[in-house]
Amino acid sequence: MNNKNLFLSCLLLFLIVSGCGNSNDIGQFDSAVIESSTNQNKFKQITFTLDVVNNQNEYLNTSQIDSVRLKVNGKSWGVFSSESIDTTGNTSKIDGDIKFSYSKISYLVIAPYLLSTDELQTAGDFVRYLGNRIVLTPGDYICEVSDVKFRNSKNEWIWLKPHIYQNFTVVENTTSSYLGHISITIK
């Protein structure tokens, strides 16, 4: 393989790998779906802020919550990471290899709807894909934060299962909603 081919291969590989991210192929099939003309402004995104506190009401200090799993109406809405923030210099104490701050640290989670699915191979797969897409018409709904993962100072996974419920309202002709602030306690 000459240098040019090697460079092109590396570039292509980088683009694909960076494009994959942590999404695990979720949501990619929506690009082929033509949505019903009666419901084109489908509700697509929920947003909220999140903090994680210990029993002394001290705030988790990490650059990012790596994984927040959400359910809406009992169906999977997707798995998301929070937006990265710079929390350098905010550590007040380390307890059990987890950094905490006395000052409040909130994490922003932007959660566009992602339908988890593997490859679509059969006509039945496509039918189930269309059927499992969540359609939220105007009204009140419940969002569940079913589990949260982040890394401690030793780069080990800390996995919480808070099962917190937050209500939100889908207003007609809107495609997103702000859920407010969610606080999770490490027990």
Add this chain to the structure above:
Amino acid sequence: MKKYISILCVVVFVLTSCEKESEIRVQNMLPKAIIKNVEWGGIPISSQILPGQTSEAITIYENESYYDIKLPASKPVKFYISLNGDLVYVQTKASFRLNEDDDRTIVIADTTQVFNPLLEKSSSLKNLLKNE
């Protein structure tokens, strides 16, 4: 004279009746989903087939010029899957063969292998890189 005309009519009748014709239809066995704009080899089979329904048979003559197809031919079936008003275009991975003087019902079922070229393009690129 009458005799010649009669013979000519018989010859014409025999010649036309010898032209082979094939019939093709599609059955939708997908629960709850409608399949729309169904076509095989460029021949429109049906604009809409409800779950469990079989389309009317389309007759293709041996020397079919209208549809630009010559039998025997193997072609995939192309259609839209419609559920709750949402549409997705797919075509079968397999080709279905129609012979001269054939009568064929193609069944689209839950297990029928299909693909959408838009999705196939991105997944095949990923698979290619996975295998490298």
